[in-house]
Amino acid sequence: MGAESTPSRAVLIVDDDRALRHALSALLTAAGHHIESVGDGPEALALLHNHPFDIVLLDIGLPSMSGLDVLARLSDLATPPRVIMMTADDTSESVLEAVRRQAYRYIHKPFPPNTIVDVVNEAIAPAAALSFEVVSARPEWLEFVAPCTIEMAERIHSFVMHLEAKLPEDIREALAQAFRELLMNAVEWGGKLDPTRKVRIACVRTKRMLLYRIADPGEGFDIDGLRHAAISNPEHDPIRHLVVREEKGLRPGGFGLAMTRSLVDELIYNEARNEVIFVKYLE
Amino acid sequence: MAARFTINEVQVGDVTILRLGGRLELEEGDLVFRDYVNRLVGEGRLKILLDLKGVSRIDSAGIGMLVSKYLSTQKSGGNIKLLHLTRRSDHLMDITRLATVFEIFDDEADAVRSFAGTT
Numbered sequence: 001m002g003a004e005s006t007p008s009r010a011v012l013i014v015d016d017d018r019a020l021r022h023a024l025s026a027l028l029t030a031a032g033h034h035i036e037s038v039g040d041g042p043e044a045l046a047l048l049h050n051h052p053f054d055i056v057l058l059d060i061g062l063p064s065m066s067g068l069d070v071l072a073r074l075s076d077l078a079t080p081p082r083v084i085m086m087t088a089d090d091t092s093e094s095v096l097e098a099v100r101r102q103a104y105r106y107i108h109k110p111f112p113p114n115t116i117v118d119v120v121n122e123a124i125a126p127a128a129a130l131s132f133e134v135v136s137a138r139p140e141w142l143e144f145v146a147p148c149t150i151e152m153a154e155r156i157h158s159f160v161m162h163l164e165a166k167l168p169e170d171i172r173e174a175l176a177q178a179f180r181e182l183l184m185n186a187v188e189w190g191g192k193l194d195p196t197r198k199v200r201i202a203c204v205r206t207k208r209m210l211l212y213r214i215a216d217p218g219e220g221f222d223i224d225g226l227r228h229a230a231i232s233n234p235e236h237d238p239i240r241h242l243v244v245r246e247e248k249g250l251r252p253g254g255f256g257l258a259m260t261r262s263l264v265d266e267l268i269y270n271e272a273r274n275e276v277i278f279v280k281y282l283e
Numbered sequence: 284m285a286a287r288f289t290i291n292e293v294q295v296g297d298v299t300i301l302r303l304g305g306r307l308e309l310e311e312g313d314l315v316f317r318d319y320v321n322r323l324v325g326e327g328r329l330k331i332l333l334d335l336k337g338v339s340r341i342d343s344a345g346i347g348m349l350v351s352k353y354l355s356t357q358k359s360g361g362n363i364k365l366l367h368l369t370r371r372s373d374h375l376m377d378i379t380r381l382a383t384v385f386e387i388f389d390d391e392a393d394a395v396r397s398f399a400g401t402t
Contacts, residue, residue: 039312150310168323181343184309238380239350253309253347255379262378282296 008125009054013037014044014070015143016063020206024057024116027034029119045073048135053081055123056180057116058103060087068094071101078242082123086111092139095280099159104128106162127151130195136202139163148191148217153183153199160203164210167282173209174263176232177271181256182214182276208218209265220272230258288312290319298330298395299323300366304337307345317344320337320352320363329361330398334391336367346379353385362386366394 005152011033013024021037028035036053038044041062045077048056060067068086074080082104087094090108098106104123105113122128131145132155142163146152161176183201191197197217204211226232229246241254261267286313289304289368301319306312323331333349336343353363364386368376388394 071314098334114287177342177371177375183365184342184344188309218399235380239354239384242350242354245347251347252343252351253344253345259343259346259375 008032008034009057009120010036010052011057011120012044012053012081013057014041014046014062014067015057015059016061017059018041023113025253026138027113027117028120031120033120037050039063041067041070042127043072048077048081054080055104055120056083057120057261058083058085059184060085060089068097070099071098071103075101077257080126082128084116084123085118090162092163095159095162096137096139096142099142102134105155105158108162108165109127122151122154122248125151127195131266131279133158135200140205141202143200145198147195148187148192148193148197149195150184152195153180153187157183158202160201163203163205171280177213178260178263178278178280179212181260182278185256186214186216186218186276189221190218192218204267208281208283211277212279213275215275220270220274223269223273226257229254229256231261233258255279286314286396288315288316289396297328298332298398299328299336300391300395302334302337304339307338307348308341308342309344310341311345311354313344317348319350320356324356324359329356329359331356331361331363332366332388332391332394332398333363335365335372336338338369338372341372341375346381347353350381351354362398363396364388364394366391 168260
């Protein structure tokens with residue numbers, strides 16, 4: 001796992017914090033990448049118009065021009081780089097603008113040093129070339145249509161959880177876990193990890209609740225046929241389904257629905273069971 | 284974003300302690316963990332203690348792999364026990380009722396001693 005096997009890429013760091021630029025440059029150079037760094041937006045745009053970069057690490061709070069404005073202008077480039085937004089600012093407006101502009105990731109400062117190397121390595125992988133469609137990017141209603149891949153599910157999960165950053169930690173953790181389990185179910189079982197198939201994801205926020213809806217492109221499932229899932233286990237045998245999974249040649253797992261049911265307040269499937277809604281009440 | 288999955292191995296007598304770190308999730312740490320435990324069992328190192336203190340995220344695939352390796356190690360005459368569950372892992376063990384399956388410890392010395400006299 002790590003940088004040794006990752007191909008070298010050109011990375012531009014844009015941040016007005018000189019010490020951070022230096023630290024990130026050292027980390028990414030050690031990981032085998034070619035690094036340039038600048039301290040403001042106009043300088044970054046000038047450089048990007050003259051030299052191709054694979055990845056841009058872009059701070060939002062730049063002095064003369066916001067990182068979000070820089071991001072907006074990058075789509076004009078012949079080959080736009082993948083952009084990782086870095087900020088201490090988790091306002092929903094910033095996250096939503098980054099989503100609208102197809103930033104690759106949005107990471108919160110401060111971050112553990114190796115995190116940035118991992119994110120850059122993810123961003124240069126071929127799977128990172130896929131994009132999602134933003135149907136709605138309002139704080140009250142965020143909706144995506146996205147290819148059915150694990151990498152895309154990770155990206156969507158990361159964006160959505162940044163929007164929930166101000167929730168109490170226990171609620172946020174429960175939401176993050178439930179959302180991830182159901183989203184992974186949707187792309188893996190409903191979408192068969194086929195990037196040409198799409199999953200539709202909506203996150204609706206009101207004062208009193210958060211509602212998430214995930215619609216996958218599969219045919220759904222029969223709840224009585226879920227002997228390979230933990231929800232079918234008898235009370236006294238919480239791992240019986242693993243025997244069924246082994247017989248069917250399925251990977252170990254099957255705890256997702258059982259976990260999700262305990263983490264949220266409402267969990268409702270449509271009749272075909274290829275769409276699911278879950279709700280977490282805030283009061 | 285949570286850090287990538289890591290395993291650090293420590294040997295205490297005949298007990299192998301694996302200190303897990305980062306994400307134990309679908310296509311993240313689950314396969315690395317599987318292969319690591321398979322290798323230990325293949326080498327006849329059958330007393331395995333998993334220190335989960337550094338695990339930042341675990342999902343149903345990660346939990347499934349823990350149970351799968353627990354079962355396969357038992358089949359080979361060994362055992363896997365858990366140490367230092369985080370608050371989040373502890374909660375997941377409760378809601379999946381796996382706290383009734385695994386032996387779980389808060390103290391490393393107690394956990395190592397618990398293997399004494401077993402195969």
